[in-house]
Amino acid sequence: MTYQKIEKSTVSLDGTDLSLWKDENGDRFLSYSGNSMELRDQINPGIFALSSSNAALLREKFTWLNPQPLGLQTSAGTGDRLGLATSGHILAFEGSGIAPVFAQQSVRENIRTHRTPQQVMDDAMWGIFEMGWKLPWGADGDHLKNSEDIKSFVDAGYTFFTIDPGAYVCNVDPESSEAKLKESLKEFDFEAFQISLESLLISYNTTKIPVENIHCSDYDVLTALIKYGKAILHVKEMYSDVSQRMASKPFDFEVSVDETDWPTSVFEHFFIANEMSRLGIQWTSLAPRFIGRFEKGVDYIGELCRFETEYKNHAAIQKYFGNYKISLHSGSDKFSIYRICAINSDYKIHLKTAGTSYLEALRVLAATEPKLFREIYAFSRKQYEIDKVSYHVSAEFAKMRAPEDLSDDQLPDLLNDFHARQALHVCFGSVLDHFGKEFLVILKKNRDLYDAQIKTHFDRHLADFIH
Numbered sequence: 528m529t530y531q532k533i534e535k536s537t538v539s540l541d542g543t544d545l546s547l548w549k550d551e552n553g554d555r556f557l558s559y560s561g562n563s564m565e566l567r568d569q570i571n572p573g574i575f576a577l578s579s580s581n582a583a584l585l586r587e588k589f590t591w592l593n594p595q596p597l598g599l600q601t602s603a604g605t606g607d608r609l610g611l612a613t614s615g616h617i618l619a620f621e622g623s624g625i626a627p628v629f630a631q632q633s634v635r636e637n638i639r640t641h642r643t644p645q646q647v648m649d650d651a652m653w654g655i656f657e658m659g660w661k662l663p664w665g666a667d668g669d670h671l672k673n674s675e676d677i678k679s680f681v682d683a684g685y686t687f688f689t690i691d692p693g694a695y696v697c698n699v700d701p702e703s704s705e706a707k708l709k710e711s712l713k714e715f716d717f718e719a720f721q722i723s724l725e726s727l728l729i730s731y732n733t734t735k736i737p738v739e740n741i742h743c744s745d746y747d748v749l750t751a752l753i754k755y756g757k758a759i760l761h762v763k764e765m766y767s768d769v770s771q772r773m774a775s776k777p778f779d780f781e782v783s784v785d786e787t788d789w790p791t792s793v794f795e796h797f798f799i800a801n802e803m804s805r806l807g808i809q810w811t812s813l814a815p816r817f818i819g820r821f822e823k824g825v826d827y828i829g830e831l832c833r834f835e836t837e838y839k840n841h842a843a844i845q846k847y848f849g850n851y852k853i854s855l856h857s858g859s860d861k862f863s864i865y866r867i868c869a870i871n872s873d874y875k876i877h878l879k880t881a882g883t884s885y886l887e888a889l890r891v892l893a894a895t896e897p898k899l900f901r902e903i904y905a906f907s908r909k910q911y912e913i914d915k916v917s918y919h920v921s922a923e924f925a926k927m928r929a930p931e932d933l934s935d936d937q938l939p940d941l942l943n944d945f946h947a948r949q950a951l952h953v954c955f956g957s958v959l960d961h962f963g964k965e966f967l968v969i970l971k972k973n974r975d976l977y978d979a980q981i982k983t984h985f986d987r988h989l990a991d992f993i994h
């Protein structure tokens with residue numbers, strides 16, 4: 528076995544040089560040269576392993592290996608289901624001026640990939656170490672639903688917490704009478720909401736919504752309160768939970784209502800922001816659900832003019848409050864709307880992508896190991912109907928080409944096909960359970976190709992956000 532030093536990883540501390548090395552299989556190792564015994568003694572007995580304890584030691588010695596809050600900077604989250612994409616992401620972020628969130632996984636994704644918040648953090652950190660990235664970066668615990676979720680991410684050093692109060696959002700029958708709406712608020716905890724219904728309605732009677740043609744009647748306020756009131760109370764609780772756990776350390780706080788069954792109206796956006804403000808919640812970013820369809824792994828589906836008009840109204844609300852970013856969830860591959868969002872939000876925007884880097888890994892596989900890719904595709908195609916539950920997708924099995932009809936040369940093209948792409952996107956958990964080991968072996972061997980593809984893919988994602 529021959530080993531090659533990755534030059535740009537080299538750092539010095541007290542006379543010791545530390546570097547990452549790679550072998551022919553693409554595996555990485557930590558090595559040192561020089562004469563400081565201090566560091567040598569501390570590196571774990573499994574001297575060369577990229578172990579969690581070695582990661583912790585490096586984080587302690589080198590501050591830039593720790594994530595930090597990014598505030599209102601234009602930012603993008605990369606998501607990395609396989610833990611091998613950070614080096615490629617860095618190639619794209621370098622020189623872009625966009626702040627990266629290299630560690631970002633949702634609880635749901637961690638369950639499906641059998642990874643812990645700490646592993647996700649460590650994988651991202653090794654990529655950062657390898658590439659010699661020394662600028663700020665973030666770590667996002669995504670779609671956190673309860674205090675337990677929060678704890679595991681705080682313990683692993685995350686600095687960005689995305690709260691998803693979706694379970695507390697309630698549907699409202701649009702035919703309900705005002706009396707019926709009031710009736711259904713009987714159980715609502717106005718004490719925790721720190722205002723009576725009467726005072727709340729009065730406050731909106733005298734509020735001018737900063738968007739033309741958006742008014743709020745008592746009926747609108749009642750509807751918004753029923754839909755989002757409990758969710759806001761849950762966010763408030765989660766906000767104190769994070770604040771308490773983080774003690775005096777600063778953090779980014781995101782609220783996401785993107786996985787609701789209906790789009791967030793402009794007034795509802797106003798209502799959520801206004802009430803969160805009133806309750807003393809300080810948030811960095813908010814993810815409304817926009818009109819049209821934000822499906823996994825594919826471009827925006829919907830009328831662009833309508834989207835633009837609606838987005839401008841949301842941006843007006845954002846500017847009125849002035850202190851947060853709009854977060855675009857399921858944000859990967861939405862090339863047709865990036866410019867609209869970036870410009871109208873004055874670049875106060877966070878782009879969140881999750882699975883698109885995994886799809887690029889499959890593209891590497893399709894090009895280098897067609898046999899395995901073909902099996903994975905056939906498997907995903909069969910598994911799709913089961914695994915698509917809980918995702919916004921509309922691919923149809925009937926429109927996915929049968930693997931036996933495709934030559935090896937045609938396989939990479941499946942990654943550009945709407946239907947195949949969505950099936951491959953949502954079946955990752957089952958695929959990794961069945962093929963994970965072989966898949967990772969191939970990917971590690973082809974790391975340079977993977978890095979290059981991730982760079983190309985993310986260059987496209989970031990282009991409209993550079994200013």
Ligand SMILES: [Zn+2]
Binds near residue numbers: 670783785856857
């Ligand atoms: Zn989301």
